[in-house]
Amino acid sequence: xxxxxxxxxxxxxxxxxxxGGGASGTPAGAEGGAAQGGLMGMFFPxxxxxxxxxxxxxxxxxxxxxxxxxxxxxxxxxxxxxTIGGFLGTVREVRDDTFQIEIAEGVRVRILKSAVQTxxxxxxxxxxxxxx
Numbered sequence: 429x430x431x432x433x434x435x436x437x438x439x440x441x442x443x444x445x446x447x448g449g450g451a452s453g454t455p456a457g458a459e460g461g462a463a464q465g466g467l468m469g470m471f472f473p474x475x476x477x478x479x480x481x482x483x484x485x486x487x488x489x490x491x492x493x494x495x496x497x498x499x500x501x502x503x504x505x506x507x508x509x510x511t512i513g514g515f516l517g518t519v520r521e522v523r524d525d526t527f528q529i530e531i532a533e534g535v536r537v538r539i540l541k542s543a544v545q546t547x548x549x550x551x552x553x554x555x556x557x558x559x560x
Contacts, residue, residue: 500541503527508548511539516548 503509507519509529517529520536527544530536 499547500544503541503544503547509544510546510548511543512545513543 503519503522505519505522508516509519509527510516511529515529515531515537517531517537519527520530521528525541526538527541528536528538
């Protein structure tokens with residue numbers, strides 16, 4: 429009778445010893461390829477998730493920040509603005525990091541430039557009232 433021997437592979441499984449793959453096993457190099465495929469299979473969804481996160485969240489936010497900073501840089505004396513608190517005002521003075529705005533007749537406040545939400549276009553009623 430022939431005696432069968434088995435060798436233990438580094439992965440912990442038993443592989444038949446002999447000349448390559450027998451009827452019951454896989455070729456000797458196939459187990460190493462399966463481990464690499466499993467590793468790539470784990471990282472591929474993670475990479476896809478990071479790309480989706482970048483293109484749908486980070487990139488649009490950077491674009492909005494850049495537009496907001498350009499809008500703030502373009503505000504000059506006499507422009508109408510809306511603050512993040514909802515106050516409407518006219519810019520009376522521009523400094524490095526603040527604006528002095530007039531929110532009512534004779535009521536002036538100093539706000540941070542970062543507190544400006546939008547710049548308003550002067551409506552036709554306001555420009556006609558100022559001309560009279």
